[in-house]
Amino acid sequence: MKPGVKPAPVSKDAKEVSRLLLGWYARGHRDLPWRDTRDPYAIWVSEIMLQQTRAQAVIPYYGRFLERFPTVSALAAATEDEVLALWSGLGYYSRARNLRRAAQLIAAAGGFPREYAAIRALPGIGDYTAAAVGSIAFGLPFAVLDGNVLRVVARVVNDASDISAGRTRERFRAVAQQWLDAREPGHFNQALMELGATVCLPRNPLCRVCPLAACCRARQEGTTGQVPVKLRKTEPIRLSGTLLVVRHGGRILLRQRDAAASRMAGFWDLPAPEDLPAAKLGARIGEIRHTITHYHYTLEVRSATASPTDGDGFRWFTIAQLGEIPFSTTARKALHLAGIVYKL
Ligand code: SF4
Structure with a gap:
């Protein structure tokens, strides 16, 4: 009303x-x-x-x-x-x-x-x-x-x-x-x-x-299985990629999403290989899946070594700091898979 x-x-x-x-x-x-x-x-x-x-x-x-x-x-x-x-x-x-x-x-x-x-x-x-x-x-x-x-x-x-x-x-x-x-x-x-x-x-x-x-x-x-009816269904979109777990001296390297990004602007995330072309890729840690609305992500998680300094969207964080920053869900899942646990 x-x-x-x-x-x-x-x-x-x-x-x-x-x-x-x-x-x-x-x-x-x-x-x-x-x-x-x-x-x-x-x-x-x-x-x-x-x-x-x-x-x-x-x-x-x-x-x-x-x-x-x-x-x-x-x-x-x-x-x-x-x-x-x-x-x-x-x-x-x-x-x-x-x-x-x-x-x-x-x-x-x-x-x-x-x-x-x-x-x-x-x-x-x-x-x-x-x-x-x-x-x-x-x-x-x-x-x-x-x-x-x-x-x-x-x-x-x-x-x-x-x-x-x-x-x-x-x-x-x-x-x-x-x-x-x-x-x-x-x-x-x-x-x-x-x-x-x-x-x-x-x-x-x-x-x-x-x-x-x-x-x-x-x-x-006897129609409980037929109602409600929803005709407009969005087709799922499947996306894949890689996230890198880069560690150095007890700290983790993160990349901040651009302020103009269409999704999760300003959030911190794990870098992808294309963000760190000079990185040396290490072992495969595993795979995570994440769904948001009709987007289905499958992301491989790998360890890597790289040494960018803070700046240009990159920053090293201690594990304890991870609970105090806006942090993407995929990065949280990837770190969990890598055995890195932090408190909120
Ligand atoms: S309202 Fe839902 S649960 Fe209740 S009788 Fe009808 S179909 Fe069954």
Whole structure:
């Protein structure tokens, strides 16, 4: 529902879905650290981290992030490198940059906005995050729509429309909005997302334990394996390359990505052979794989000797320093493979 739009009358079925979902959620759900708070800052950080990332992977990052930046003001005062260093490994780094920029705007305005439109206007916040933060922190009656919610809605109403089409998403958003209990929008949204994450699974939905089984049309009509439908699939792009582990006197040689790079600008990475034409290549250490969106990387990891001095984008780091810099995930995986372990 957009601000200013009059809500449609809520049907009996919608009320039933809402009642069943809230009852199920109240009986128990995963104990995730961001569920214990109404602090909009903490909820916002968790929602940004959870975009494209599994809850279990987010937990340690969330704890470290809030320990280092416990308030919006603390985040607003941090340097970009400090924020990126803590985000290293989570991927999709524009999320971290936007988080810091938004924190500066919030701190300058004197506090977290309490209205949907103002939350939505912050950098890096779309409809989903504005609805999640607004409903959980401030009780604003806006239904969230993410991949989990799309799947549940598609199955409950048994609608085989393409969920990558904008029109379908808007229609499904209206269904979720109809279901939403305006007295408990935060719990309702969390319940719907929890159902999608733990019960209404993409491949094998656990219909036998689902609170919505009695009102789910896909279940009744035996089509849970056919909905939701997503037509627009991106073809995978496979890329390969080599990363060099260059060590000298307990230090590691890293190369900084160009400030104008399209991805991960300013991040530190292991050099490739083409970065160090004079390097002497040593033994093959192994191979790592990394996937980001539809890009699938296969990278060979080799030891090498080279002796560039600091400068021209290269720098030698001690192992202890590695946890304090923005550092690419592929480099972390490669160092792990080489047995080089450091603390975050
Ligand atoms: S009954 Fe099955 S398909 Fe329907 S919402 Fe529940 S888990 Fe999903």
